[in-house]
Amino acid sequence: MLITDGSLVAAIWAALHPRTLLLTAVTFLFLTNYLKNRRPKNHPPGPWRLPFVGNLFQLDLEQTHLVIQQFVKKYGNLISLDFGNIPSVVVTGLPLIKEAFTQMEQNFLKRPITPLRERVFKNNGLIMSNGQTWKEQRRFALMTLKNFGLGKKSLEQLIQEEALHLADAIGEEEGQPFDPHFKINNAVSNIICSITFGERFGYEDSQFQELLRLLDEATCLEATRMCLLYNVFPSIMKYLPGSHQTVFRNWEKLKLFVSRMMDSHRKDWNPVEPRDFIDSFLTEMAKHPDKTTSFNEENLICSTLDLFFAGTETTSTTLRWALLYMSVDSEVQEKVQAEIDRVIGHGRQPSTADRESMPYTNAVIHEVQRMGNIIPLNVPREVTADSTLAGFHLPKGTMVLTNLTALHRDPKEWATPDIFNPEHFLENGLFKKRESFLPFSMGKRACLGEQLARTELFIFFTVLMQKFTFKPPVNEKLSLKFRMGLTLSPVSYRLCAVPRL
Structure with a gap:
């Protein structure tokens, strides 16, 4: 049988x-x-999905934020999209954004940790950490930034000095066509480097230029399809070649740079007299030898790297958009320069004290941020407990994206939403704050460097407008096209900086 x-x-x-x-x-x-x-019952509507990859292949990764606007028109202000196996919702409109990030903020404080971010940072650092680690690191970073000049004249003077270095470097181009990308990156980065590393780096420093290039490349490549596929199939993708492998290599090189800076600091570290962020962190580590807190070497490296990335990429990208818009719109540039000549003149440096007397320049900077739209879907959040938003059920673990593109281009809020127009921020000749303007996000997870960024943008931009007139090269037409990455940056361009004095 x-x-x-x-x-x-x-x-x-x-x-x-x-x-x-x-x-x-x-x-x-x-x-x-x-x-x-x-999808559970009463889940927000959205386009059909494929198994495993979700909506990835319905999104044009060169302009994801624009494709999403088409879905919003079809499905409404709260839509569901799956990035691979990561269930997500996109929140559109100021009322819903405020409801989520003010009234229900406790349910939306967490950052989602994708496999790619897990491999590079784990739950370390400032930007993507959560829980006790995030609370400790954010509190410490804010305190340390204040200790080293945030909101004080000393840091403003540092920015003023760096703005002169940048102006000198641009002046060396003698009005000939050049790409300002890495000059601006270097100048802006030197501010956060002075706070974190205790030193600035010359514009001809080849090692530092390589670090800036690695950071720029990683920022660009993290939004590619191969990196998104790594988040879906990490156990397979880790063996395959592609842009995700370049991202891993670049971040490791950047972490190694910070690690070496940390080792260098240890040699002559004096806990009584900290020179910068790294010294202060080493002192905090010494207070907790039992390792019961998040103050350890890995968090020192990741938090320093987060400050380096955030303090370099966002402000420098905004300034690159600013010079591009000024080169394209000579009339706006002339009005800015007329205000600078009237309020500051040619003989002294701009300071933040001048900002209130310069509503047009202030409005132009805000309009650059609105149109540049450098983080179009905000830094993502994650639902920490089953929640109800706009009558829809959001299960715990859902990723939440904020539709800043729609907010900053809403025809109900902006007279000419798709046209560069500083009048959006002016009323009767005075600067006007706009509630529908959230480039730094809102709530407890808003950008911790907002004050520093605002100071940098005003001083760098005003100094450059004071000293140069920016123009397109002869017989070249400048493009306002963007490059999609972790940030939305202008495609490479050249311009001419003609000295005004």
């Missing part, structure tokens, strides 16, 4: 075609994925 049964099983097995087995296995996997990731 046993032999007969064994022969029957063998006969059935032999009859099964390999393709049948493969089809059965694939069907099982797809069914399992569907049951695991099917």
Whole structure:
């Protein structure tokens, strides 16, 4: 009987075609994925999804934020999108954004940790950490930034000095066409480097230029399809070549740079007289040798790197947009320069004390931020407990994206939403704050460097407008096209900086 049964099983097995087995296995996997990731009842509407990859292939990754606007028109102000196996919702409109990030903020404080971010940072640093680590690191960073000049004249003077260095470097181009990208990156980065590392780096420093290039490349590549696919299939993608491997290599090189700076600091570190952020962190580590807090070497490296990234990329990208818009719109540039000449003149440096007397310049900077739209979907959040928003159910673990693109281009809020127009921030000749302007986000997870960024933008921009007139090269037409990455930056361009004095 046993032999007969064994022969029957063998006969059935032999009859099964390999393709049948493969089809059965694939069907099982797809069914399992569907049951695991099917949308719950009363979930926000959205486009159809594919198993495993979700809506990835419905999104043009060169302009994701613009494709999403089409979905918003079709499905409404709260839509669901799946980035691979990461269930997400996009929140559109100021009322919903305020409801989520003020009235229900406790349910939206967390950052989602994707496999790519997990591999590079784990739950370390300032930007993507959560829980006790985030609370400790943010509190410490804010305190340390204040200790080293944030909101004080000393830091403003540092920015003024760096603005002169930048002006000198641009002046060396003698009005000939050049790409301002890494000159601006270097200048802006030197401010946060002075706070974190205790030193600035010359514009001809080849090692530092390489670091800036690595940072720029990683920022650009993290939004590519290969990196998004890594988040879906990390166990497979880690063995395959692609842009995700370049991102990992670049971040490791950047972490190694910070690690070496940390080792260098240890050699002559005096806990009584901290020179910068790294010294202050080393002192904090010494207070907690039992390692019961987040003050450890890995967090020192990641928090320093977060400050370096955030303090370099966002402000420098905004300034690059500013010079581009000024080169394209000579009339606006002339009005800025007329205000600078009237309020400051040519003989002294701009300071933040001048800002209130310069409503037009202030309005232009804000309009650059609105149109540049450098973080179009905000830094993502994650739902920490089952929640209800706009009558829809959001399960715990859902990623939340804020539609800043729609907010900053809302025709109900802005007279000419798609046109560069500083009058959006002016009323009767005075600067006007706008509630629908959130480039630094809002709530407890708003950008901790907002005050520093505002100071840098005003001083750097005003100094450059005071000293130069920016123009397109002869017979070249400047493009306002963007490059999609972690930030939305202008495509490479050249311009001419003609000295005004």
